[in-house]
Amino acid sequence: MTAALPLHDDYAEQLDCIQANLAALAARHHGPHAALGFGATLGFAPKPGPHGLPGVEPDLDAHLASADAHLGLRVDARWRVAPSAHAAVLPDDRDSVYVIADAFHLPWVPYCAHQHMAHSFIIERDDGGLRATDHYWNDTQWGPARPGSWRLSDAELAAALRDGAEVIALTPHTLAPPLPEPRYVxxxxxxxxxxxxxxxxxxxxxxxxxxxxxxxxxxxxxxxxxxxxxTRRGEDxxxxxxxxxxxxxxxxxxxxxxxxxxxxxPEPGAALDRLAALLANEPASFAAPTFRERVAAEVAAVLRVDAAALRAGEPFTIAPTFSSFRIVEIVERLEERLGVSFDPDDLVPENLHRLDDLCRIARLSAKEPT
The missing domain is CATH 1.20.1280 (Monooxygenase)
Structure with a gap:
């Protein structure tokens, strides 16, 4: 196995070992923020898990459904590679595939020879050979896992897949909108x-x-x-x-x-009490953004500026992109996305250059004046 080629991921530290490489594939087609699609729906939905305990970890099918809905990646084909058939992991008609195998046998992760667990990576062609690319980031008791890419010999690939693997070919599709609407359940x-x-x-x-x-x-x-x-959508x-x-x-x-x-x-106490308090407070913490925050987010998206600056009172003219064309776009965007219906007499420059002025005339007719 060759030395790692280091990789950089903006959101690697927020993704689990199944999400990380789906997000990396999505980023190749939809840009570096595609990973945020995995954060679209936040909730708490435990189901039966190991040792008779409930667990919140989504299964592979749930991750793939989320990748389809929010990352712009659709499953094109899916197959199982037997332990003795590692050569079938990347068919001739594919340039790359998403693979899930036992981390116990993967020499680039700290779980190797320590812990059995499903782990994802990408296999792709590289100068006549194959390369394993893994965007996972985590610190473990056996050392750090960091994003990297390694060229594998045939023998190394066979050893990595000695217990077989699940292989998935994914096809990109158009995302509309590029970033999903966040939702808390x-x-x-x-x-x-x-x-x-x-x-x-x-x-x-x-x-x-x-x-x-x-x-x-x-x-x-x-x-x-x-x-x-x-935050990316403009909330504070x-x-x-x-x-x-x-x-x-x-x-x-x-x-x-x-x-x-x-x-x-002896077992230290209070961890479960602390978790209980956090879960109890979440509905208030993750409540829908205020009307002002939503307007700021929409204006920031049009002007390509930090929504925090607009919330702090900066005029829209701080944006290099500011123009009458952008003002028209802001008005139309608020009407379409927030259900605002402006009074024509209010659409004068004095009301359209600062957030509070805009919210004042928008709040008069918004469907959700919160």
Whole structure:
């Protein structure tokens, strides 16, 4: 295996090991922000998982459906490669494929020879040979996983796929709009209570805490990605700075509890209480943006400026792109996307150069004046 070619991903730290390489493929066709599509819908939907515990990790089919809906990637073909048939991983009519195999056998990830788990990567052609590209980013107890690309010999590919692999060919399609509308789905309180009770009452504490460590890690990453999407669409990330800091704290506290129990020490308390408080506060934290924030986001998208500057009172004229053409585009965009119907007498320059002035005349007739 050749030395890694380092790669850069803006959102790698917010993606799990299945999402990361779907997002990388989408970015090749739709640009570097395509990964944000995975943050479109934020919720809490546990289902039965390992050790009789509920889990929030989406399955592969759910990830592929999300990639189709929000990343502009559609499954073109899907097949299973047997352990002895590694040569079939990349057919002659394909330049690249998305692969899922056991991380235990993948020499470029820290899980190699340590932990069995499904892990994705991309196989593509490279000067007559094959290259494995992996955009996953994580820190583990065995070392860091970082985005990179490695040329594999035939023997190395065979070893990496010794237990077989699932292979998926993906085709890009047009995204409209380029970034999806963010949506938060509040869970039923009974579902949250049942989830927490399952972890509190599980008799195998090391197993419960190991699973809970994964759970909090997944929940924290998904919330960071959702905030990144909402920020990209013009909302103020300061709204969630405390929430995201609390999520980081829960992840750290849960992992510390796991390590203490694994070493035979008493289980530190409060991790589940902290998680319960976070989940209880989420509906208010991730409520729909205010009308003013939505208007700022739309204006920022037209003018290609930071929405935070507009919310702070800067005039629209700070944008190098500002012109009467952009003003017309802003008015039409607000009418189409926010349901605003302006009074013609209000459409004068004095009302169309600052956010608060625009909101004042827009709020008079908006369908959702919040």
């Amino acid at each position: 509040a869970p039923a309180s009974a579902d949250v209570e049942a989830y927490l009770a399952a972890y509190r009452g599980h008799p195998d504490r090391p197993a419960a805490l190991a699973q809970l460590t994964l759970e909090t890690w997944l929940l924290a990453r998904s919330r960071r990605l959702h905030v990144a999407l909402r 990330p300061a709204r969630w700075s405390d929430t995201l800091r609390e999520w980081r704290g829960v992840v750290e506290q849960t992992y510390l509890a796991l390590r203490r129990v694994q070493r035979g020490h």
